[in-house]
Amino acid sequence: MSAVILEMYGVSTLAADRQALIAWLSGDELYAYGMSLPPAAAILLLPAAAMPLAVAGGMLALAGMAALFLALTALAGPVARRYGRARRPVVLATGALALLLEPVRATLGLGHLDLILFGLVVADLVALRRSAWARTRATWWPSTPRDGRLRHLWRTGSWAGAGIGIASAMAPGTLLFIAYLALTRQWRAALTALGTTAALVAGAFVVAPGASAAWFGTVLPGIDRDGPFDSPTNQSLAGVLARLYDSASTPVMVWLSFAVLLLAVGLIRARAAHTEGDEIAAFTLVGLAGAAVAPVSTANELLWILPAILILIDAAVRRRTNPRRPAVRRLTGLGPLSAAAAVTVVFAVPPIGNIPAITAILLLNALPWRPAAPARRRPAALSPRVPAIPGPRAS
Template identity: 60%
Template sequence: MQALHAHARIKRSAVVTLLCLGAGLAILLYQQRYALSWLGVDHAAIRDWWQGEGLYAYRSPDHRVGTALSPVAALLLAPAARLPLPVTGWLLALAGLAALVLGLVALAGPVARRYGKPRGRTVLVAAALALLTEPVRSTLGLGALDLLLFALVTADVVALRRSAWARSRAAWWPGPPASQPVRSSASALRRGWADRSPVAVLRRGWATGTWAGVGIGIATALAVSPAIFLLYLMVSRQWRAALIALGTTATLLTGAALIAPGTTAAWFGSVLPQIDRSGPPDAPANQSLAGVLDRLYDTAGTPVLIWLSFAVLLLAVGLIRARSAHADGDEIAAFTLVGLTAAAIGPVSRIHELIWILPAVLILVDAAARQRFPARRPLRPRRVPGAGYAVAAALIYLLLVLDPIWTAGWNGYAFVLILLLNVLPWRPGVASAIPVRRGPAPARRTPAIPGPRGS
């Protein structure tokens, strides 16, 4: 028996070692291909900032582009700017890879558990497949922060789910809170509620999800696009998380204004309105609606009125469908729809910012599996159940794996964004942020924009 356990440990160690070597080789290849060009501009701008120059006064000698980092992100990367660029790139890539794995633990882990598959193996396979896609390749190769933003927003999905669990347990238990079974970590923490030590407070906060909103708040302070998740929290009436996110963002920006008032004022005053600071909006890498219209009309600037009209429509569709997914108990699909909306309506959404297509592929795969192995027998069985979702997931993943030279020219990512925004299914009761009620649920109004649901 001990020999079998030792052999299993050696096998697991060998697999982990091979995966680490493969991830390191992938990072090396991606950084050689993209040359850390995004991070190089930020790195040089922060170094000039250290020497007394303006953070946003730097322009790259090759392409004449400047950094668009927020003051909070610049302060976060300031210590790493003392290191050589390759070292900073490796540190940021390792942090991004860890963020990707943690995000997939929260997103792919429940799917594996539902079908009785090993969660660790499923997450590793999903991470390996994600590592081959262009959004992850370009993020690691350019030295962008998008994987860290993705993990911060995903952390709030976990927090909202834990909050719903805690409230459901409190509502279901018929007796006093102190008599709840010890097997529930939240009930055990509730017994020791009088303990005010920092460790106990952190444990209670982690178990009950009271920190929901902190991840979105930090991500919004680091970049602008995650602010749409704050709007979603308000639309879905998750007021506590929305207030925490707003307070976190305000606190971080206020701290940045106290440390670097001139830089913060310049960022709000001149950098935010300058959408071409990191490159021309009509470049093929810009796969947002504005970029498509810019290339379609072949004008010096984006047709603002047409873009605003369609952007407002897409924003309404995305938020309404996200609210419906939230009401049906699929918070992962709700956040994915919001992330797709942010990428579609933004003035500039480059390929490395399209990271939310990955959980959309995961949702399609899960929806196909739910139709292939339904909880109850359907009235009209299909010949190939779930084939549509499976084919869609395979085609979108193939698009993400291909070189952008073959896909960005015909706006493939932009079309996929808009298509997923309108037809992405959600799975009722998968990752609810609403306490589960006993008995029949109250009648709910039909959404203004209905959408497909995974059966």
């Protein structure tokens, strides 16, 4: 399947990046050939310069597929377990659904790193989940057996923030997840992410000082570095406005005003989802907000549509299996399952006008979240029986 996708899209983005890397190794400037990746991501892709394009594209696609299925195991696995289903068939079915979506196909076929970055962020989501479980467990089972260092890290989710930090060094838009961690007062994860990003950026400055200075000085300030605003592939708010105004640029003040509003809505709803225990919905809302407010968001940056579809399907199944549950927030009367089907159809085909962007913005404002199950409590210790009528015992 991945070979078919590579043939369809021709790994054109990876081809351009590979040529820039080859020229860089020959002594030219890295960003003289249109590359928009940060230095840390460029260093990660350096081995591609020594491989044929087909081999490099195939290896990157395999890494992306592995990251995708690991992420789907973390996202769809708990849903399967909740309904008493085997995890593997559900994950495989979700993977088949993912390959139908244009964001996944474009990421694999064009040769982007976004699936790997998506997997890194989801790894932190798993870490936060395990960390919350470890804290809950400690309230009713304080004594824990001694584990090895690696097992302790896995059991307690102590690595939370490292994945987001690595992803943020390779894609500046991922910094929004660090802001979310700070907003929800998950300070340890936020500091870990910030420290990881700072360490990787500093390392890139040491390895490639000239390229790093060029990235921060000239490439990063260019908000249209990833393509023109009015391109049909740009499915951000800025792209919608540029096409509505029939202009090659976007109206800056109008864009900034609505972008700040959308960002506030996304972060507020993400914090509410976190408060009610649905960290997956919270991360999805942050991802959608980042794609909506970015100057340029191509299909590969809309990967958070996939967990949004899974959330809608889960919300529909919850309604069916428990009709007494209060109506899910928003989307009341519309039907989460119908919404999931509509979103799947929209993102299963190449972008048509502003429809994908508007769909993502609607999801940002209407995506439901699932209240978590009540936390388990430590059983109360049995107290000695006290007679109902105290008195002297018979001898």
